Amino acid sequence: MDRRVLFGFDWLWLLTLLALSGIGVIAIWSTTDGTSLDSYFGKQLIYLCCALFVFFALLYFNYHVFSDYIVFIYAAGMIMLGLVLVIGISSHGNKSWIDLGIITFQPSEVMKLIVIIALAKYYSRHEGEYLGIKELFIGGLIVYVPVFMVVMQRDLGTAVTYLPIYGVLSCLAGIRKKHLLLLLVIVVIATPIAWFSLQGYQRGRIMNVISPSSDPYGLGYQSRQSEIAIGSGRLLGKGFKQGSQGNLGFLPARHTDFVFAVLAEERGFVGSVLILGLFLFLSYRLFRTAREAKDKIGMMIVAGVLGLLLFHMTINIGMVEGLLPIAGIPLPFVSAGGSSLVTYYAAMSLCMGIWIRRYVN
């Protein structure tokens, strides 16, 4: 390997990731029972090890290897999504997991990364200043065919996270104002259709953000408990395992989707702002990488990953803070769960690879 590759490695970046994951692991330890390998805490540690292995393993390969073989990778991803529909197992009403014997695995998480690379690859081949309607349409297909598969799994939360990928990459590739308007018109038309195709509870969750106190013991319960958890943490928090909202079960999905509420309760304003700071720093690193990437495809991959990360983080924290509707979206790097963690470390590895190879031909 090129020496510049080794010297270009950004330790601060990796430390930021480890800090986020470490905070997550401790929060999971704090809010769930047990420390055995079977516990949420133990599993999360194993996932983290796997994720780090994937991170360093993928770092070895030049990112062009992935973009060159993207057709095959994309096809494999689609087959996995298809398999889910056939042999997938259900959890929380979503049929989006594949049981691999030892672990269960969520292909829709990994597919996000594949879609980013695929779309980046497709758009980067385009030479002109603006994308044509044909390119926009094919790009749309690349994104929305998998989205359709995910929607078929009834996992709306995950499906929604694909949307910013298309938006961010299309804008970067160059989009005409009239096309942007056209897309917006499509969104406007699609919104009521989507609204009426939503399940009753999903509509309730959205209504709840608009009017949270209308039903405090019904749908608003989760938001209310989450706000209580965050608020009661105050400046410095209640301390390790001292969060009553989390440990006594008032918080729903406290180790996964609502892990930020546990952190805010136990670590207070100081801890919560630290996490926001870590995400901000990570975003800066990705932003810098996108700007200094050697080629267009590298820039687009990093931008896609950045868009995805920010979207995830905003939806999750916004939901936990009661600003956005409840959606089953985990907080990147922090929430318990292997598929999301491994996918994000893979994405980071890809971006880090683009960073350290920025001078390499």
Add this chain to the structure above:
Amino acid sequence: MNLFCYPVLLIFLILGARLWQLQIIQGAEYALKAENNRVRRIELIAPRGMILDRNNEVLAEHRSSFTVLLYRESITDPAETIRFLAEKLGINSEDVELKLRRSRESGLYRPIVVKEEAGIEDISIIEAHRRDHPEIQLVPEPLRSYKNNKLAAHLLGYIGEVTEEELDKDLFPSAHSGSLVGQSGIERKYNELLVGQNGERLVLVDSRGREVREVDPLDERIPITGGAVWLTLDLELQSVAEEALEGKVGAIVAMNPGNGEILAMASAPSFDPNAFSTRLSYKDWNALLEDPDHPLQNRCIQNSYAPGSIFKLIMAAAGLESGFLGEGTFVDCEGTAVYYGRVFHCVKDGHGRIGLENAIAKSCNIFFYELGRRLGISRIAEHAAILGLGEKTGIDLPGERSGIVPSPEWKRRTQEEPWFLGETIPVSIGQGALSATPLQILRAVSAFANGGILVTPHLLYSAEKSEVNQEWPKPQIPVSESSLRRIREGMWRSVNHAGTGYNAAIPGLGICGKTGTAQIVSKETQKRVPGVADDHAWFAGFSTKENPEIAVVVFVEHGGTGGAAAAPLARKMFKAFYDKRK
């Protein structure tokens, strides 16, 4: 690319600002909400203080019991909860639904009492289903227990849940909604002396309302038992009075005539105050309220009756003090006399020439008709008032009546009519509109015994919590000792010298007394319908003549003549009092 920076920074700013709002600005508010979420306050009811008699015999105490509570906010499936309560604990579903609805309407998160005095079986069932039914909880609650059941029920009173109205009026300073407070008798009068200080226990609960048992209670304040109260009552004498009234409707009061300490106070029929210690069902309540004999009424103080011939003692005092009765004043009693065109009766053949003492002893009507005619209604009313009739005695019990002393002024006020002279005649022998409570009669008779002191009857002997020793008013009335001596002589003769009160006599004891027979309907009606509306029987007296230690009043509703129906009961009281001395 750089264009993306600003919206991204804005997002971070919004998320951070929201944290600032929730954690810093509203932090204290949310901390309180979290605390309310995880902490359940369990009120630990303090037992009320004991009530004891003057000899330390227990009248009211408490025993431990368990109450089943329903925590509305922890119910997940109301239908399932109601089914469980009905099937496993035998609690009426409609009652529970009603209580749930009321609780919802009140908007208060207070646990609902669904069963009191839970049995050992109920307790084990609830414990066994603790995890599936965290909304159903057992709490220990001390239950008021009246050891002697019906004995002294009227003066002890009973307890009950404080009403909204009582709370609004702030009658019970220490009570809050749901508190049990004294609702009558001593329990009510001395509620603040008897009431304890409730404690509380703060326990950790999880999101389903289940108590986290691995954690010790967060905080516990031990309930403080209320202070004991001692009464002037003598339990033995009280039992004698209650036994004497067995099967009758009436009242007996025994009092120390020197200081007004009540030794016994019985009213029949009685009730069992234990029935009120648990939240009484409407059915039992109505049965007590609709009973024609009014068992809840304390006849000693809460109802007034025509005193009949006992009033002659007050007539004597009025006559003596007004100068109408000298040593040589005699009246010829021929059995009948005509006043204002109406014929009035005495004993069949008349008493002949008779003086004050014998007129009291033999209860001669003609003597007092004549005295009444000479005195006039105003002097009669004036002396009745001096002896405490027409006003409350001031006994430390709620709900006392004041009775009626008729006068021209009273008649104008109540009936807007002038007084007719003919009305004075029946009042002279304690009939007409005149009415008094048995306790008022006892107090007046005590004044004859003790040299003219109008004592304040009372039941409080001492109290654990009371720092001030209450002074009971003992005014001296304007009746001279020589007048009192002549009245006492008449009362002594009534019992010991061929008088109407001979049934009360105990050889060797100088018992003084006076009988009374209050006519309800005219003699003619009585003859036509025998057995219906018999006269009220009275006896009031004290012992001994020289050293008055006990005064007794006996009243038997529709008992017949005072000599036959009331005097023997008084004798029992005197006998018990002096037997105990031996």
